[in-house]
Amino acid sequence: MLDVIKKRRSYRDFLDKEVEEEKITEILKAAMFSPSARHQRLWEFIVVKDKKTRDLLAQTKTHSHFVNKAPIVIAIISPKDESNRYWLEDCFIASTQIYLETTNQGLATCCVQIYGSKRDNGDDCQKYVQDILNIPQAIQVACLMPIGYPKESLPEHTEEEFEKNKIHWDKY
Helix, strand or coil, X not given: CHHHHHHCCECCCECCCCCCHHHHHHXXXXXXXXXXXXXXXXXXXXXXXXXXXXXXXXXXXXXXXXXXXXXXXXXXXXXXXXXXXXXXXXXXXXXXXXXXXHHHCCCEECCEECCCCECCXXXXXXXXXXHHHCCCCCEEEEEEEEEECECCXXXXXXXXXXXXXXXXXXXX
């Protein structure tokens, strides 16, 4: 598993090549097998393949400009209410599972935070994405994850990135 973790990088440029359905299914399984608070498993996933929709999602904010370069984009969403206090944490745990299985499948991704983000004009990113994807207001958008074959290969993480000075035993 550590080999996959070392290979995991954030990619923002993708080949013009479709992702096989089997790989998408494995990625979605990894997301659904992720832990969630009180095992509520309230997250949901919207898989976007439509080019026009991906083009609109790329306009969400400055840091989403690349999402239309990927052949699919997964939006991670969840209801937000009193019974689901940890929805955002659960969604980002699922995004980590997506990162790892995407890497395991020889693909690439990058997490684009939507919740709490503003568009360049100051409008709410979440409202913009909800409108594009026809998501009800009671459902929150955590992030977008464009997925595809990487255009280039980034170097793996190295042992030098293991910073022992950031580890504290028993107390700070």
